[in-house]
Amino acid sequence: MRIWTGKVIRLVTNDLDAPAEEIADLYKQRWQIELLFKWIKQNLKIKHFIGTSENAVRIQLFVALITYLLLRLAQAAQSAVKQPVAFARLIRLNLMHKRPIDSLSRPNIPPPINPRQMNLELNSG
Structure with missing residues (x-):
């Protein structure tokens, strides 16, 4: 051909x-x-299968495919990060933080401390 x-x-x-x-x-x-x-x-750092049965291999493949599709959908919903690998890295770093997807590429700046909030000073001496 x-x-x-x-x-x-x-x-x-x-x-x-x-x-x-x-x-x-x-x-x-x-x-x-x-x-x-x-x-x-x-x-997704899959080097080997966790289980050896047909069902275990299928589950691991399905989880990997679902992860791939979720990453692609989330990446399409934002415009800051173009590469899927870089976006996956950002997701991994921010997995346990409640942040909007479009803010992941910006540094996480904590909210200002309310001056009326009680402060706990620790005296080391």
């Missing part, structure tokens, strides 16, 4: 009835899946 650059690509298949374009499209779709799993492994 010849691609748009003029380069000839040879694909091996056991489906002799399907046209070359269909086989090439299947390879292209599979490559996109491979790239997705590569991103998940690199950015």
Whole structure:
């Protein structure tokens, strides 16, 4: 099969009835899946499966896919951080803090202390 650059690509298949374009499209779709799993492994730090049963592996894959989709949705909802990796890092750092998504890329400035609030001074001596 010849691609748009003029380069000839040879694909091996056991489906002799399907046209070359269909086989090439299947390879292209599979490559996109491979790239997705590569991103998940690199950015969600999944190096090995926690469980060994089929159910445990499925659960871990589903959790990774859900995490990926939630990160992409949250990233699309804000405009400050463009890279999914950088956005995932910000989420990880701010996971236990109640902050609006659009403020994650700005430093967290604590509210000013009310002067009428009681202060507790600790005397070390």
